[in-house]
Amino acid sequence: MSQALYRKYRSKSLDEVVGQRHITDILAKAIKAGRISHAYLLTGPRGVGKTSVARILAHEINGLAYNDDTTHLDIIEIDAASNNGVEDVRDLREKVQLAPVSAAKKVYIIDEVHMLSKAAFNALLKTLEEPPEHIVFILATTDADKLPATIISRTQRYGFRAITDEDAVAHLRMIADAEKIKIDDASLQLIATRGDGSFRDSISLLDQLASLADEKKGITAELIEAALGLAAHKKISDILVAVDAHDLSAVAKLLKQTEAEGVAPGNLAAQLTSEIRNRVIDAPQLLPLLDSLLDVSKSSQPHIKLLTVLGGFTVEQKAPKSAALAAPVREVSASIKELSKQATRKKPVDPIISKTEKPQGPAADFDWKNLIEHTRTNFVALFSVLSKCSHTLKERDLTLYTGNAFYKKKLDDPKYSAHLYESLQAIGSYQLTVHTVPTGAPLKDSQAAAVAAIMGGGEEVSVSAAA
Secondary structure, eight states: OOOOHHHHHHSGGGGGOOEEEEEHHHHHHHHHHOOOSEEEEOSSSSSSHHHHHHHHHHHHHOOOOOOOOOOOOOOOEETTTTTTHHHHHHHHHHHHHOOOOOSSSSEEEEGGGGGSOHHHHHHHHHHHHHTTEEEEEEEEEEEGSOOOHHTTTTTTEEEEOOOOHHHHHHHHHHHHHHOOOOOHHHHHHHHHHHHTHHHHHHHHHHHHHHHTTTTTBOOOHHHHHHHOOOOHHHHHHHHHHHHHHOHHHHHHHHHHHHHHHOOHHHHHHHHHHHHHHHTTTTTTGGHHHHHHHHHHHHHHHHHHHHHHHHHHHHHHSSOOOSHHHHHHEEEEOOOOHHHHHHHHHTTOOSOOOSSSSSOEEEEEGHHHHHHHHHHHHHHHHHHHHHHOOOEEEETTEEEOSSSSSSHHHHHSSOOOOOOOHHHHTTTTTTTTTEEEEEEEEOOSSHHHEEEEEETOOOOOOOOOOOO
């Protein structure tokens, strides 16, 4: 039976460990000087060498040669995921009292130590703090945040880094050459990228693809994309070109094609994210897409979510008929007290246009009731939020007071703001610039505003005399 490549090429000494020199150099010097700690904690992402370093360290502490196929009675590995109970730790506490069989130190390697239960951590604490002279603990975990601070403080901690693409490509090239696997550098780069900083994942993928590759062509980018269910790189570029050109029809068509080809929306979103990240300097206008694309894989309907994200960005960024329409919804955060002070300082100019005062300029064409009615008929979701807002108008600035942060966030969403500007255009007020404020409108009466500020806010209402 052939051995998996990631096991075959696992590091056998600290010098062979790739990408973690900041750790291996320190450990090598400490061992050489005889400064052995009673407990080590190795943290970092998966597949970067934590377990390999733990095994190498255990052997070098005892001056033993390390080979992946050899075992030693005084080096004990425990998987905390399946031995996480308090009884397991109590059993360990009894066994650590026994002296080593033949080595200088008995070393316990506890992998995925964050999986221990709270009771198990408590049981381990005293032993970890004051172990017998002949005992060394090496703890490894991918999730250090789940470890109690009392455990961390009793260890020497070493943080492993994700493997860089450059290190991954160099290591994969060494393995490919040794195994006589035909592959070009572009394909190695794609494998390294898909490995996401993990040597183990990258090497396993190379191993998998080597068994699928054509003897003449070897491993190609097309083979990798087909095997992993990825969209072709040209398709990714075409989608971004269509988005940048505000061509919603082309975006929808390309998404339909990728769906027909069996590309999962999560994979497509990840590819788009990676490509935008690579192009961010040359195409900064695509940067706002990144945050929204991260939500695609979390959606219950990722295909629809991806279309909404790309389509919404295309519509929102589409060049309008006037410069005023192109202006985005700008965020304004202010309390009632701050707005009241501003109103007092700027008197007699009042930001609130009264019902009897006739607006001048562009504001004269604006009709709030028409806007509400248009959204009720055409954009029900926008209407449900906008109908709960109050507003003020001054020259070209339409300020919407949403009453709370939730409604403000809704109106600031690209989908809602695109519909809002479309509605303004439909009623002939496309020249307005919209601002949103997460509070109620400031009170017109200065005395009432002062009282409201003292009381923590308030809303102005009209009370008619009873007949």
